[in-house]
Amino acid sequence: MNISRRNFLKTGTLAFAGTTLLSHELFAAGKAKELLGIQLYSIREDMKKDPSGTLKQLAGMGYKNVEHANYVNRKFYGYTAKEFKKLLNDFGLFMPSGHTVMGKQHWDAAKNDFTDEWKYTVEDAATVGQHYVISPWLDESLRKTYDDFKAYMDVFNKSGELCKKSGMKFGYHNHDFEFSQQLNGHKLFDLILQHTDPLLVVQQLDIGNMYHAGGRALDIIKQYPGRFELMHVKDEIKAAGKGEMGSAYESTVLGKGIIPVKEIIDLGKKSGGTTHFIIEQESYQDKTPLACAKEDLKVMKQWGY
Template identity: 80%
Template sequence: MNISRRSFLMKGTLALAGTTLFSRQLSAIAKKKEVLGIQLYSIRDDMKTDPLGTLRQLADMGYKNVEHAGYGNRKFYGYAAKDFKRVLGDLGLSMPSGHTVMGKQHWDAGKKDFTDEWKYTVEDAAVMGQRFVISPWLDESMRTNYDDFKNYMDVFNKSGELCKKSGMKFGYHNHDFEFSQELNGKKIFDLILESTDPALVAQQLDIGNMYHAGGIALDIIKKYPGRFELMHVKDEIKAADKGEMGGGYESTVLGKGIIPVKEVIDLGKKSGGTRHFIIEQESYQGLSPLESVKQDLDVMKKWGY
């Protein structure tokens, strides 16, 4: 081999290595790219009366991702999984996550296995292309006795194992009681994070719900760095009545309330492990739900999301 050929091959090898490294860097960046979406509970009445027309309006606003809260009897808003996936796809929408409450009726303690109903829930989520199957509630009967609670956290982890078989992850979404109720001297929220395997159970931090019980999102993210793969992005204002969940507060358009939302989502992105940011608004102060979520999206885009 002459020198010029050796030099040529060495340069080519270095160039290839550099290209490979650059490709890996691009891949890493792509994996970390944020997913911005909307929880369809925000426009629940519109989804009941005209799901297709409502989804079309969301797509026209610029939304690319949705999160369902309308699954039952193996249907999403009246559509079988494969049909709803087609509906979303035709509109340029995806559904990386969804909410379905996993209750104690979904676990057969005698057989030590999930019921068919929960297995179908996971199966249909996989058909939809979801990455997360999220349960947004913990039955009160599962949080009155420490031993019952611990046993049910084992079911959480087992649900994570079930979802993993289909390339997904089980997740939990908080309300307010997790920050006000205690078992064995510890808040329910702390016990959930201590008792679940983060490799199997993702946490979706609702930064508005917790405020009703005195939870502060910035403090929670700092306490549990890297634990919040998903976030419900909300703002809160003082309600004229008892408000949502009886806490005296209700949700509002982002940036109009008392939660430092941008600071929270920036911290989630920086150290919370958050990549999925899901807008949710449940009260509207005279605006229509659709106008509210349009303004929410505009704010998030203004903030660089």
């Protein structure tokens, strides 16, 4: 996901082994029904101009599930939670997950509790029908030191407890810095998975973002089996100019780029614990965002999803 959206277990061998074992147990506990959807950031300008008309077009293409990337002042794309749920229902759509950045302003350390703003976020997510509340960013101020970072992973776990009370799960979505930045000699991504409780904090693996920083989804899924309930399905190509997040890459239609997408999603389905496959494309080359959304869905269906 584009960086502009920021305006949005203990370590050690034994602890890591325990986490890995728990991952296997979580995955073996039962496979949920697979779900295919689209991250609405893929068609952000269309959603900005005409949310209702755009959702109608997605439904007409055959989409059944969407994931939001716009929750501001307790509204989704300008609609209250109840209004947006009705709008989705009118088109036969569901929104099992959504992106809202959980930041420093959402946690009151003095009170050891979340601020009302984050409590409302969780409340509205439940009202609109979400199963997952996903935070897609970790502010730079929260990852300057190991102690600050570790303390915020405790907040992640507490958010998982809060979401659980409403029948939902809290999750985190990676970009690229998790694979390029290290604290105490460990990549942030490894620290996130080692310092969060898998029962409280799920991972949404963005298979494209990590590529920018040398992360490879196949390797990650093998390293942490059963940890990725959700996945952002994305392909990448070399950008003609400046790419996404300042990298040399940009996303493209599935199957047209350098990411082994089908192999990754098949492995996610087999051993990654993945049940939610969310299409996301942020760059479109010579096509419109909606045309890409239609083509991406067609490819996924050809692949059996």
